[in-house]
Amino acid sequence: MKRELLYSILIIFLIILQLTIKVLLPDIGLVPDFLLIITIISAIVGGRKQGMIAGFFTGIIQDVFSFGSFGVYTLLKLLLGFVFGFMETHFFRENFVIPPLTVFLGTLIQEFLVILLNENLIFAVNYFSVLIEVILPLAGINALVGFIFYVFYYYYDRAGGQV
């Protein structure tokens, strides 16, 4: 129960942070996708079920505040939570390279699929420039933030807590 409560508080905090960070720091260019980061880290440390639940809730929030209705982010985050959940039993917790790499890969997959599933974007974007100007920098920022999150998680977990 304590675990679920902590987890819910963390997700709510990250949602608020993602929505308001541009108001708090107006000069920030790209905003890290905290919701994707928490989904992927939840999946690789907690497995498919935890990844899917995290992906489902963070995706809904992202959809409601981006597109005004349920849709693409709910589907994608749920699927990413499920797919990356398979890694739970395949990596050592001491390996600090895998989580940021997974977040990097997850960002690439998510952003390309968002473009392909959006009628306003699919034929309107220059894929190469979008890759260079938006997707790769965003994946890099997400990977860096993902690394920081994972380090916190790892030492919290080792100290006896559990997220």
Added chain:
Amino acid sequence: MPNYNRSGVILIVLLVLVVAAYGIVSLTDYNIPYFNIVEKGIYNLVSPLINLTTGIYNTISDYWQGIFQLNKILAENEELEKDLAAAERKINRLQMQARENKRLRELLAFKELVPYQTMGARVIGYAPSPWQKKMTINKGREHGIKLRMPVISYNGLLVGRIDYVGSDSSQIKLVNDPGFVVGGIIESNNSRTIGLVKGQLQEERYNTFNNVNWDAKMEIGDLILTSGLSDNYPKGLPIGKVKEVKQANYGLSQKAILELFFANRTIEEVLVITEF
């Protein structure tokens, strides 16, 4: 072979079914009241939290500035008092001109230009996606905000339109969102040509001005205003100025790249046009 337990499988199936239903609903634009209730519920649950967060931040920031920038504020206040006095003189002159204008309009039997009603709102959040240009403001249905109301900045520049209305907050689709379209008109001595202003993703400070007649006079630096031809926007709101003119449709029409006046990074407050 991964191990599956029964509750896990049921959960996965349920989630996939719910998401598939959401997908079908959003693809077909079919309105199911239950989904609307959930959607609005989530929006109305989260938006007060972001309103509270930015409210606390603004209060702290204001106090901080008040304490550490006292000299600057005093100098600014003195400057503003001078500006106010100049503005008052300008208002008196304009009132005189307005009276004269009214008299002349009556003489010519012209329809009087009705000024629009506005409501101020504070920006409390942004869309959590790099592909959407949207802002959340702290005024919603309870304050009289309705869907598709135009939104301007304090200096009268077009910012966007209301795209989603919650009970005490709303979302604005910004003028540089890829899905934003508005009728525009060239404001110059040589031309009053109309076209369509559309948002684009590549460069957020620029929009395109499309479907302009092939022989229309359009030059770099021309001002583009809202045309007012539809009922959705009042006439004459500044959108941007022409940065580049190109041929389109193999020379059958022209298009321009517009440099937007509005820059969403610096905006903190907006005005919603409630009546025009």
